[in-house]
Structures are given as structure tokens and as C-alpha cells.
Amino acid sequence: MYLIYKHLLATAAGPFFFGWFVITFLLMIDVLFRYVDLFVSKGVPFLMATEVLVLSLGHTFALSVPMAVLIAILMSVGQLAADHEITAMKASGISLWTVLRPLLFGAGVIALGLTAYNHFVFPESNHKLANLLYDINRKKPMLEIRAQQFTDMSDRTTIYVSKKDDVTGRIEDVTIIEKENPGDLSPRVTIAAWGRIAPDHETDSVLIELHDGEIHERPDKKSPDKYQVTRFGQHNLYVENVERDFHDSDRQTRGDREMNLKDLWTTAGKEQERQDKVLDNVGGLAETMLKWQWKLLQPEHRTEILGNNPAPPEDPERKTFLEGKFRATRLKVDRVVEQSRYQEKIRDSYQTRENRYLVEFHKKFAIPFACIVFALIGVPMAVTSSRSGKGISVSLALGVYLVYYLFLVGGEKFSDRGRLDPFLAMWSANIFLLVVGIPLFFKAVRESTLLSITLKPRVADKTVSVGGEPD
Numbered sequence: 001m002y003l004i005y006k007h008l009l010a011t012a013a014g015p016f017f018f019g020w021f022v023i024t025f026l027l028m029i030d031v032l033f034r035y036v037d038l039f040v041s042k043g044v045p046f047l048m049a050t051e052v053l054v055l056s057l058g059h060t061f062a063l064s065v066p067m068a069v070l071i072a073i074l075m076s077v078g079q080l081a082a083d084h085e086i087t088a089m090k091a092s093g094i095s096l097w098t099v100l101r102p103l104l105f106g107a108g109v110i111a112l113g114l115t116a117y118n119h120f121v122f123p124e125s126n127h128k129l130a131n132l133l134y135d136i137n138r139k140k141p142m143l144e145i146r147a148q149q150f151t152d153m154s155d156r157t158t159i160y161v162s163k164k165d166d167v168t169g170r171i172e173d174v175t176i177i178e179k180e181n182p183g184d185l186s187p188r189v190t191i192a193a194w195g196r197i198a199p200d201h202e203t204d205s206v207l208i209e210l211h212d213g214e215i216h217e218r219p220d221k222k223s224p225d226k227y228q229v230t231r232f233g234q235h236n237l238y239v240e241n242v243e244r245d246f247h248d249s250d251r252q253t254r255g256d257r258e259m260n261l262k263d264l265w266t267t268a269g270k271e272q273e274r275q276d277k278v279l280d281n282v283g284g285l286a287e288t289m290l291k292w293q294w295k296l297l298q299p300e301h302r303t304e305i306l307g308n309n310p311a312p313p314e315d316p317e318r319k320t321f322l323e324g325k326f327r328a329t330r331l332k333v334d335r336v337v338e339q340s341r342y343q344e345k346i347r348d349s350y351q352t353r354e355n356r357y358l359v360e361f362h363k364k365f366a367i368p369f370a371c372i373v374f375a376l377i378g379v380p381m382a383v384t385s386s387r388s389g390k391g392i393s394v395s396l397a398l399g400v401y402l403v404y405y406l407f408l409v410g411g412e413k414f415s416d417r418g419r420l421d422p423f424l425a426m427w428s429a430n431i432f433l434l435v436v437g438i439p440l441f442f443k444a445v446r447e448s449t450l451l452s453i454t455l456k457p458r459v460a461d462k463t464v465s466v467g468g469e470p471d
Contacts, residue, residue, distance in 0.1 A: 009103075023063075024057070057125075077099065096445050104372060119261050122364075256357050274350045275350045358422035404429045408429050
């Protein structure tokens with residue numbers, strides 16, 4: 001039996017590394033484009049751009065490893081079934097349970113290793129990547145000029161563009177705010193229909209060529225009633241010292257994907273404590289309002305609120321006095337309601353942040369566990385689809401990936417919006433595939449046909465003799 005286990009694991013090892021390489025490459029295509037853009041178009045040094053590329057592998061491995069497990073199961077077990085080795089094992093009394101056992105063990109080892117990777121390696125690589133990109137953007141802020149965002153090119157110059165072409169440097173609907181000093185309250189504003197950015201990395205300056213625009217400014221700061229508008233067909237604006245020497249800023253703050261399991265759980269607990277404080281504030285507002293209203297029902301305390309006015313009820317002055325008190329009461333109730341709603345919005349923001357941390361916490365366990373789920377669902381898929389060709393295996397694998405990805409991304413979005421529990425959001429894909437995979441495995445153990453179509457056998461026609469009687 002040991003030789004069979006060893007044979008099954010050795011057969012799956014090659015397809016696993018092959019699938020890991022292919023899927024990682026496919027997931028890294030977007031990062032490769034960014035790498036080339038950093039190195040070629042934006043003047044980032046080769047070694048620094050390569051470091052960005054290597055650190056970007058961190059989050060890619062977390063997704064490509066479970067996918068590689070499914071590919072390994074489909075290719076290895078499918079090949080064994082196509083070569084009739086599975087049939088030979090069954091003839092020798094070896095069931096699919098025996099085939100599944102070493103593959104589940106291998107998937108479990110990979111899942112444990114991936115969980116440790118998600119706790120120790122993945123947060124640190126993400127943190128280093130975030131720090132490196134932050135430092136690159138500080139050195140070359142032109143890299144971060146994005147469409148529909150305000151970008152500070154210096155402490156005195158801010159630019160806004162609605163569209164930007166990184167290849168040609170063309171920008172459209174440009175607004176540039178220039179201050180004489182950081183605290184200037186009346187800056188010069190330049191607007192243009194379109195323009196072009198030409199950075200000069202050697203002189204640490206940028207030429208912004210603007211077309212069809214206006215310059216709005218106050219020529220004399222001491223005369224606020226004077227305002228000047230200058231229209232132009234072309235205007236060149238030079239911005240100096242936009243690049244700074246690169247140095248490691250050692251940024252300490254971390255996002256949710258830069259935290260390990262302990263940090264995520266601790267931070268989520270702090271967000272829960274903040275929610276409890278908000279609920280206490282809301283309860284305090286309601287308690288104060290109820291105590292105030294209860295005093296209105298007690299004669300000995302009513303005079304403290306309404307005052308001691310012995311005038312008869314029909315007295316106009318008493319009516320005016322009571323109407324004023326009623327308006328004050330209504331205003332107080334409205335303020336309490338408004339404050340309660342404001343506190344609820346604050347609580348919702350804390351709840352959103354808590355969900356985001358808990359989603360990342362459960363994700364570090366759910367994605368590695370998918371290795372075991374894929375092993376369980378992959379064996380029956382490989383055994384039954386081997387009769388239908390490799391195209392069916394590839395289609396099934398793509399279908400499983402699509403279902404898992406939709407559950408994962410959709411669950412994360414719903415949880416961030418507070419519509420789904422973080423645990424259910426991250427584990428729903430595994431639960432769904434287990435519900436589907438376990439019956440499929442038992443069906444394969446019973447040697448039922450899953451993917452082929454069984455036709456009814458034809459009943460042979462009875463031959464009729466020449467005399468009209470059957471033979």
C-alpha cells in the first residue's frame with residue numbers, strides 16, 4: 001500500500017508544480033505590465049522595479065496554490081484512469097477511498113503550509129510592497145497623477161485631471177492650483193481643456209504644456225476687489241523639485257492585508273469595543289430623554305421643568321408659556337433622535353471596518369482549506385471525466401474556479417457592506433463545493449456515470465419467415 005501512496009503522490013507532484021507556474025504567470029500578467037511601465041516609461045531603476053515584481057508574488061501565491069492542487073488532481077488521477085490504472089486498482093480490491101487518502105494527506109500538508117505562509121510571510125511581503133510603492137511615489141510623485149484625483153506635486157502645487165494617458169502623457173480637463181506659500185488662501189488657478197506632461201528626471205522638474213485655458217488670480221493680494229482672468233491658447237508651466245531622493249521611510253502603519261492573524265483578531269476586537277461604546281452613548285441619550293419625560297408625569301418634579309405658573313388654563317399667557325415649553329420639548333426630542341442617528345452611522349463605520357478585518361482573518365484559513373476541498377471534488381471529476389476527454393476536465397476545472405472565485409469575491413463585498421457575516425462570506429465557497437463534492441465522490445465510488453449519456457439498448461426485431469410465421 002505504501003508503494004501505491006508513493007506512486008499517487010509522485011504522479012500528482014509534476015502537474016502540481018506545472019499548474020502552480022501557469023496559474024501564477026496568468027495572475028501576474030497585470031503586474032508584469034506594471035513592471036514594464038515602471039522600468040521603461042517612468043524611469044524607476046531596474047532593481048527597484050524588479051523588487052516590486054518579486055514582492056507582488058506574495059498575494060498571487062495565496063490564490064494560485066489551491067488552484068494548482070485541483071489541476072494536479074485532475075491531471076494525475078485523470079491520466080491514471082485513462083491508462084486503466086484505476087481500473088486495475090479496483091480489480092485488486094483497492095477502492096477510490098484508498099486513492100483519495102494520500103491525495104487528501106498531500107492537500108492537507110499544502111493547506112497547513114499555506115496557512116503558515118498567510119500568517120508569517122504574506123503580511124510581511126505585502127507590507128514591504130506597500131512601503132516600497134509609497135517611497136517610489138514620494139520620490140517620483142508624477143507616477144501617482146491619476147484621473148479624477150487631486151495630486152500634490154509639491155507643497156505649493158496641486159493638479160487635477162479628468163483623463164490621463166500614461167503612454168503619451170496627454171491629460172484632459174486640467175486644473176492646477178498654485179500657492180505662493182503653503183498657507184496661501186487666494187492661490188492662482190489655471191484651467192485648460194487639455195495638455196501634456198513631460199517629466200525630466202535628470203533635472204527633477206516637469207514641463208506641463210497646457211492648451212485652450214484660463215488663468216484666474218488676484219494680481220494684488222492687498223486689493224481683494226481686483227480679479228484678473230487671462231485666456232491663452234498655449235501655456236507652459238514648469239514645476240521644479242518634484243522628485244526627492246529615495247530613502248526608506250519605514251512606514252509602520254498597516255492595512256488589513258498587511259496584518260497577521262493575531263493583529264487582525266486584535267484590531268477587530270478594538271473595533272467591536274468602539275461599537276459597544278457607541279451603543280452605550282445611544283443608550284445614554286435615550287435614558288436621559290426618558291428620565292426627563294418621567295419627571296413630566298410626576299407633579300413634584302413637573303414644576304422644575306414647566307415652572308410654577310398659577311395662571312388658569314384659559315389664560316393666554318399660560319397658553320403661550322406652554323406652547324413654548326412644548327416647542328422646546330419637541331426640539332429636544334429631535335436633537336436626541338438626530339444624535340442617535342449620527343451615533344448609528346458611526347457604529348456602522350466601525351462595523352464595516354470590523355468586518356473587513358474579520359474577512360481577512362477568515363480568508364487566511366478558508367483559502368488554504370480549499371486545497372482539501374479541491375482534492376475531494378477533484379478525484380471523482382478526474383475518474384469520470386477521463387472517459388470524455390481532457391477538454392471536459394479543463395472545462396470542469398474552469399467551472400470550479402469560477403464558482404469559487406464568485407463566492408469569494410461576492411462574499412467579501414457583501415460582508416464589507418454589512419449584509420453577510422464574515423465567517424459565512426469566506427467559507428461559503430468551501431461549504432458549497434463540499435455539499436456538491438461529497439455526493440459526487442460517493443457516486444464515483446459506486447461507479448455511477450456522471451458525465452456520459454447512457455442510451456437505452458435496442459431490442460432486436462424478430463425475423464419473420466416467408467410463410468408469415470416467425471422463425
